Amino acid sequence: MTVATAVVDWYHANRRDLPWRRDGFTAWGTLVSEFMLQQTPVSRVIPRLEEWLTRWPTPADLAAVPPGEAVRAWQSLGYPRRALWLHACAVAITERHGGVVPDDVDALLALPGIGDYTARAVAVFAYGERHPVVDTNIRRVIARAVDGQGEPGPPSAKRDLTAMEALLPHERSAAAAFNAGMMELGALVCVARTPRCEECPVRDACAWRLAGYPVYEGPRKAVQKKYEGSDRQVRGLILAELRASHIPVTQAEIDALWPDAPQRDRALAGLLADGLAIAVDGGYVLP
Numbered sequence: 180m181t182v183a184t185a186v187v188d189w190y191h192a193n194r195r196d197l198p199w200r201r202d203g204f205t206a207w208g209t210l211v212s213e214f215m216l217q218q219t220p221v222s223r224v225i226p227r228l229e230e231w232l233t234r235w236p237t238p239a240d241l242a243a244v245p246p247g248e249a250v251r252a253w254q255s256l257g258y259p260r261r262a263l264w265l266h267a268c269a270v271a272i273t274e275r276h277g278g279v280v281p282d283d284v285d286a287l288l289a290l291p292g293i294g295d296y297t298a299r300a301v302a303v304f305a306y307g308e309r310h311p312v313v314d315t316n317i318r319r320v321i322a323r324a325v326d327g328q329g330e331p332g333p334p335s336a337k338r339d340l341t342a343m344e345a346l347l348p349h350e351r352s353a354a355a356a357f358n359a360g361m362m363e364l365g366a367l368v369c370v371a372r373t374p375r376c377e378e379c380p381v382r383d384a385c386a387w388r389l390a391g392y393p394v395y396e397g398p399r400k401a402v403q404k405k406y407e408g409s410d411r412q413v414r415g416l417i418l419a420e421l422r423a424s425h426i427p428v429t430q431a432e433i434d435a436l437w438p439d440a441p442q443r444d445r446a447l448a449g450l451l452a453d454g455l456a457i458a459v460d461g462g463y464v465l466p
Contacts, residue, residue, distance in 0.1 A: 189380035190360030206305035241269035247465030264292025311343035316365025327386030329395035413446035427462035
């Protein structure tokens with residue numbers, strides 16, 4: 180049995196019931212879910228996704244409101260610039276593609292805020308196109324099962340996509356299931372710290388397991404700085420204040436949010452530069 184066959188069979192038997200995997204889920208819903216799932220846990224995404232698609236079930240619905248409403252609805256998902264990009268994406272889909280999410284990777288890449296991973300994921304999971312898709316979980320499974328390393332090295336699109344393409348089934352539905360199955364395997368079984376190898380469908384062929392689980396000694400990706408006390412935290416506090424208000428938030432109200440004036444000013448300047456806040460008479464508002 181090949182790795183692909185083992186993973187696809189395991190996936191069909193063990194996959195989680197997630198909204199974007201259900202029959203009839205729209206391509207727009209898939210696109211929104213992929214934006215939301217970037218560096219955000221599934222448990223936080225599901226309720227926000229359902230709220231979002233109830234309010235804006237099509238790209239045209241989102242494109243019809245100001246971008247600030249997208250930022251307001253983003254709430255606790257983190258990296259709020261994604262909300263602006265998603266709004267811009269909805270506008271572009273409405274204007275360039277008649278409100279229909281394109282199925283072609285190049286057309287998807289031409290939309291605002293869409294990178295290679297998201298373009299491939301939408302083409303594969305919404306439309307069943309055959310492309311390798313690589314996320315953090317897939318990189319970890321390949322590093323262990325194929326390369327015999329406990330961790331993947333720093334990301335390399337060319338190397339990672341080539342490695343996934345080498346494993347990908349030729350038949351389209353099997354290829355889509357394999358992409359999803361590798362993600363699910365990395366999320367549930369081949370996890371970073373305590374992999375559950377006895378439950379793994381490719382355990383007997385795993386190069387890392389067969390080698391005795393050698394310690395990874397290669398290059399590592401950069402570790403994100405601590406959130407507490409960071410500029411990201413201050414930006415989040417200011418943005419939360421803007422989301423909670425439908426009138427301008429005054430400078431005095433912003434000053435009361437954080438005691439370190441230079442850091443507070445730097446965070447506010449960053450929000451203004453990113454288009455997440457706008458200065459108006461009386462204070463600041465969402466775009």
